[in-house]
Each structure stands twice: as structure tokens, then as C-alpha cells.
Amino acid sequence: MSMIAAFYGGKSILITGATGFLGKVLMEKLFRTSPDLKIIYILVRSKAGQTLQQRVFQILNSKLFENIKEICPNVHEKIRPISADLNQHDFGISKEDMEELLSSTNIIFHCAATVRFDDPLRHAVQLNVTATQQLLLMASQMPKLEAFIHLSTAFSNCNLKHIDEVIYPCSVEPKKIIDSMEWLDDAIIDEITPKLIGDRPNTYTYTKALGEIVVQQESENMNVAIIRPSIVGPTWQEPFPGWVDNLNGPSGIIIAAGKGFLRSIRATPTAVADLIPADTVVNLTLAAGWYTAVHRPKSTLIYHCTSGNLNPCNWLKMGLHVLATFEKVPFEKAFRRPNADFTTTNFTTHYWNAVSHRVPAIIYDCYLRLTGRKPRVLKLMNRLLRNISMLEYFINRSWEWSTHNTEMLMSVLSPEDQRIFNFDVRQLNWLEYIENYVLGVKKYLLKEDMAGIPEARQHLKRLRNIHYLFNIALFFIIWRLLVARWQMARNVWFFIVSFCYKFLSYFRASSTLKL
Numbered sequence: 203m204s205m206i207a208a209f210y211g212g213k214s215i216l217i218t219g220a221t222g223f224l225g226k227v228l229m230e231k232l233f234r235t236s237p238d239l240k241i242i243y244i245l246v247r248s249k250a251g252q253t254l255q256q257r258v259f260q261i262l263n264s265k266l267f268e269n270i271k272e273i274c275p276n277v278h279e280k281i282r283p284i285s286a287d288l289n290q291h292d293f294g295i296s297k298e299d300m301e302e303l304l305s306s307t308n309i310i311f312h313c314a315a316t317v318r319f320d321d322p323l324r325h326a327v328q329l330n331v332t333a334t335q336q337l338l339l340m341a342s343q344m345p346k347l348e349a350f351i352h353l354s355t356a357f358s359n360c361n362l363k364h365i366d367e368v369i370y371p372c373s374v375e376p377k378k379i380i381d382s383m384e385w386l387d388d389a390i391i392d393e394i395t396p397k398l399i400g401d402r403p404n405t406y407t408y409t410k411a412l413g414e415i416v417v418q419q420e421s422e423n424m425n426v427a428i429i430r431p432s433i434v435g436p437t438w439q440e441p442f443p444g445w446v447d448n449l450n451g452p453s454g455i456i457i458a459a460g461k462g463f464l465r466s467i468r469a470t471p472t473a474v475a476d477l478i479p480a481d482t483v484v485n486l487t488l489a490a491g492w493y494t495a496v497h498r499p500k501s502t503l504i505y506h507c508t509s510g511n512l513n514p515c516n517w518l519k520m521g522l523h524v525l526a527t528f529e530k531v532p533f534e535k536a537f538r539r540p541n542a543d544f545t546t547t548n549f550t551t552h553y554w555n556a557v558s559h560r561v562p563a564i565i566y567d568c569y570l571r572l573t574g575r576k577p578r579v580l581k582l583m584n585r586l587l588r589n590i591s592m593l594e595y596f597i598n599r600s601w602e603w604s605t606h607n608t609e610m611l612m613s614v615l616s617p618e619d620q621r622i623f624n625f626d627v628r629q630l631n632w633l634e635y636i637e638n639y640v641l642g643v644k645k646y647l648l649k650e651d652m653a654g655i656p657e658a659r660q661h662l663k664r665l666r667n668i669h670y671l672f673n674i675a676l677f678f679i680i681w682r683l684l685v686a687r688w689q690m691a692r693n694v695w696f697f698i699v700s701f702c703y704k705f706l707s708y709f710r711a712s713s714t715l716k717l
């Protein structure tokens with residue numbers, strides 16, 4: 203019997219961010235391995251015109267949850283959405299709901315966050331710091347609470363090269379930042395943001411670091427753990443390989459490359475691509491929840507959930523294998539044939555951005571204009587390049603994360619728990635994982651049918667022919683212009699023509715002689 207699965211049986215679990223990428227994988231695994239859990243409370247806001255119930259219905263009826271109804275037939279009764287917006291005071295939770303949460307919750311998984319790199323500091327602080335503080339305050343009033351598990355990121359201290367499983371201080375106390383957000387106006391906040399985030403690349407990593415300090419400061423008498431995943435990729439094994447449902451991390455770039463939009467990207471080929479599968483993160487999170495509640499470590503333990511030190515893969519290996527997979531499973535309706543490369547200097551990046559990205563976009567926009575349609579490709583391309591520039595920081599550096607706590611946790615699990623809650627990335631076969639990643643992007647993100655592959659191949663052949671024709675036409679146009687304006691080009695042209703003429707005459711004469 204799995205000790206971890208048994209531990210969650212009969213428990214009331216509160217999850218924030220359950221509608222997000224990791225939250226959904228976490229919920230699915232909980233229902234699959236501990237169908238006898240008492241209830242899962244999820245804090246949900248209504249969004250995009252959908253009510254809470256509609257959002258839950260959509261999740262439970264998705265491909266990710268397709269086996270859950272069999273394993274846990276009353277899953278609908280065991281999931282209780284609570285209307286909550288983490289941007290509001292007390293999360294806007296009703297009095298009755300709050301009373302129920304406070305009196306019943308045994309375990310909290312705090313996954314909610316803004317993961318945008320370009321969020322204004324005020325919003326990122328509200329969600330990643332203030333909301334965490336409020337949730338801890340709520341947790342401190344829960345008499346039955348056994349563990350509070352906070353999802354952070356391995357990049358919260360990305361200003362350091364070697365990162366230990368400890369909480370690092372920030373130059374300004376989180377409490378002061380939270381207070382200042384109440385009275386500073388937006389213009390001043392924007393002005394001081396670069397000074398506050400210092401050598402971190404964005405408000406996301408900075409506010410996640412502040413969030414960790416808040417967890418440390420406000421968790422007195424609570425059993426708390428912090429999980430720090432690196433770049434979370436699609437599922438490796440569970441419930442099936444390749445599941446992904448958002449454009450974060452490399453997924454958006456894989457789409458752009460597969461559709462032929464992206465032809466080059468500034469990256470350091472040998473830098474470590476520290477991806478970690480979503481199911482690995484979830485397994486570690488559940489194991490840490492069990493360990494924190496049962497073993498009650500004296501201090502807050504931080505678990506690095508990374509792959510680089512145990513089973514490293516670099517961006518070159520990843521990029522090449524992504525391209526190889528496009529050959530096998532091409533994406534539909536590509537803009538150009540997928541063929542991307544890495545650039546390593548400012549000059550080559552700007553050059554290829556102009557030649558391979560903006561010029562084709564302008565040409566396509568001219569074609570759209572000529573055929574009476576609205577030009578849109580250059581705008582899209584500029585947006586893509588802007589977005590990529592925000593990710594570049596992470597693909598041009600490598601970090602070392604120590605993983606003592608994670609390895610310790612693995613060693614205390616029973617063989618059965620090591621199998622059911624596997625987070626040993628040494629067993630990960632990167633080539634297989636990357637192939638499933640591309641397939642998952644095609645199936646679950648782009649919603650493309652595998653039956654459309656022959657047509658996608660035909661489309662790529664047509665694009666290749668157009669590409670050849672275009673190059674030949676371009677060559678002749680340039681040559682004609684050169685010949686018309688430049689004596690040297692005319693001389694070369696006459697030399698080539700007379701050479702060909704002589705060659706043909708010689709060839710004709712020798713074949714006549716043979717006859």
C-alpha cells in the first residue's frame with residue numbers, strides 16, 4: 203500500500219490555482235491515487251463569461267480527466283469550487299465558505315500566481331506576495347491544518363549562479379513592498395521597478411522571491427514546504443505523455459517554429475535546458491505534502507525540482523530534436539517550412555530578424571493587401587519577437603541548483619511510493635520526452651488531428667516549390683538590375699554567355715564528328 207496515497211485518503215484539501223496548468227495535473231493525480239480523499243476545495247474566479255461550475259465542468263470533462271470518472275465515480279461531489287479572487291481582500295470568499303474552509307482544511311497546495319514576465323509590479327506583488335500572506339493568515343486559523351505547500355520557482359533567485367535549497371533575503375522587506383503598493387501611484391511604481399528587481403530579469407522572479415520570504419516569516423507553528431520547479435514542461439508519463447494546455451515556457455516557441463514563423467532565436471546552444479515534466483513536479487509536491495505533515499521537519503524545507511544536475515539536456519539537443527520531430531509530425535497550415543537555427547551574437551540576431559522574420563512578413567502582408575485582405579503578419583511577427591526577447595534571459599544562461607532535500611525525500615519513500623510518486627528525473631529519456639512534447643503541442647494545444655499529417659506534408663512541399671521559384675525569380679531580377687547598371691556585371695555576363703556558347707558549339711561539333 204502506498205503511504206502517500208493512504209495519507210491523502212479522507213483528507214480535505216484546499217488548492218489555489220487549480221484551474222492552471224499544474225493545478226489541474228495535481229488534482230487529477232490526487233483523484234487517481236487517493237479516490238477516497240474527503241474533498242478538494244478549489245478557489246476559483248469566474249472568467250471569460252464562465253461561471254465557477256462551468257469551469258469545473260470543463261476541467262472534469264477534459265482529456266486530462268478522462269479516466270477519473272471510472273476511478274472516482276463521485277468526483278463531482280468531491281470537488282467543491284469556492285468563489286474567490288485572490289486580488290480581493292479576504293479573497294472575496296463568503297462568510298459561510300470561509301467558515302467551512304477554516305474548520306475543515308487539512309492540507310493546502312498554493313499554486314495560484316501570475317506567471318507573466320511583463321506584469322506590472324503592483325499586480326505581481328498583489329498575487330504572488332500579498333495573496334500568499336493572506337492565505338498564510340487564513341491557514342494560521344485552521345485547527346486541522348497538517349501541511350501548507352507553496353509552489354515557487356527555481357528562478358526566484360536567478361540572479362545567482364549556484365542556488366541552494368534556502369531562502370535568500372531581498373534588499374527590501376516584503377512587508378514594506380506590500381505597504382508601499384497601497385500608497386504609491388502607478389507612475390512611481392513603474393519608475394522604481396527596475397531598482398527593486400535589481401539584477402533579476404522581471405517582476406515575476408522578483409515577486410516569487412518575495413513570496414518565499416513571506417512564507418518563511420508568516421508560517422510560525424505551521425508545517426510548511428516550498429517547491430521550486432524549473433521550466434515546467436508537459437507530462438512525461440501520467441496520466442499520459444505530452445499533455446500541455448498553455449503557451450508558457452518553450453510551448454509558444456515550438457508552435458512558432460513548427461508553423462515556420464520563427465526561423466532563428468538567440469540562445470546559447472550549450473546552456474542547460476532545465477525542463478521538468480509537470481507530472482514530476484506534482485509527484486514531488488504530493489510527496490512533500492505527506493513528508494511535511496507526517497515528519498514535521500523543524501524548519502521550512504525547500505525542494506528543488508530541476509533536471510539539470512541529475513540528467514542535463516542542452517538547448518541544442520532540444521532544438522535539433524524538436525526540428526527532427528517536425529519532419530515526422532508536421533504542423534498544419536505552416537507559414538513557411540520549419541527550419542530554425544540559434545544565433546549567438548547581437549549582429550546575427552538583428553540580421554536574421556530582419557532577413558528571415560520581418561522581410562517575409564512584409565512580403566506576405568503585401569500579398570494580403572494585393573488580394574484585398576488586411577495585412578497582419580508583420581504585427582504578429584513583431585509581437586512574437588518582443589515576447590521571445592523576454593524569454594532570452596533564460597536560454598542564454600545555466601544555473602546549478604542543489605537538490606539535497608529532494609534526494610533526501612526520494613530516499614525516505616517506500617519502493618512503491620518511489621514508483622507511484624516518481625520524481626527521479628534520471629530515468630527521463632529526453633529524446634522520447636521532446637518528441638512527445640511536440641506531439642502534445644500539436645494534439646492538445648493546436649487541436650490538430652493526426653489524420654491531417656499527409657495534407658500538412660503536401661502543404662510543406664508546395665511551400666518548398668514556392669520557395670525555390672521565389673529564389674530563382676529573385677536571382678534573375680537582381681542579375682538583370684546589375685547587368686543594366688554595372689559594366690563589370692555586363693562583362694561577367696558576356697563571359698558566361700560566350701563560354702556557354704563555345705561549350706555548346708564544341709559539344710555539337712564533337713557529336714557530329716562521331717556520327
Ligand SMILES: CCCCCCCCCCCCCCCCCCCCCCCC(=O)SCCNC(=O)CCNC(=O)[C@H](O)C(C)(C)COP(=O)(O)OP(=O)(O)OC[C@H]1O[C@@H](n2cnc3c(N)ncnc32)[C@H](O)[C@@H]1OP(=O)(O)O
Pocket residue numbers: 317318319320354355356357432433434447448449450451452455456459467517518520521522524525542543544585589590592593596597
Ligand atoms: C539548432 C536548432 C534550433 C531550433 C530552434 C527551434 C526549436 C525551438 C525549441 C527550443 C525552444 C527554446 C525556447 C525556450 C523558452 C524558454 C522559456 C523559459 C521560461 C523560463 C521559465 C521560468 C519558470 C517559471 O517559473 S514561469 C512560468 C512560465 N511563464 C511563462 O513562460 C510566461 C511567459 N509569458 C509571458 O510573460 C507573456 O505571455 C508574454 C509576455 C510572453 C506575452 O504577452 P503578450 O501580451 O504579447 O501576449 P498575451 O496577451 O499574453 O497572449 C497573446 C495571445 O496568446 C494567448 N496566450 C498567451 N499565453 C497563453 C497561455 N499561457 N495559454 C493559452 N493562451 C495564451 C492569449 O490568450 C492571447 O490570445 P488572444 O486570442 O489574442 O486573446
Ligand SMILES: NC(=O)C1=CN([C@@H]2O[C@H](COP(=O)(O)OP(=O)(O)OC[C@H]3O[C@@H](n4cnc5c(N)ncnc54)[C@H](OP(=O)(O)O)[C@@H]3O)[C@@H](O)[C@H]2O)C=CC1
Pocket residue numbers: 218219220221222223224225245246247249286287288289312313314315316317329353354355356410430431432433434435448450451
Ligand atoms: N509553468 C511553469 O513553467 C512554472 C510554474 N511555477 C509555479 O507553479 C505555480 C503554478 O503555475 P502554472 O500552473 O504554470 O500557472 P498558470 O498560469 O497555468 O495558473 C495560474 C493559476 O492561478 C490562478 N489565478 C491567477 N490569478 C488569480 C486570482 N486573482 N484569483 C484566483 N486565482 C487566480 C489562475 O486562475 P485562472 O484560471 O482563473 O486564471 C490559475 O488557476 C505558480 O506558482 C508558478 O509560479 C514554477 C516554475 C515554473
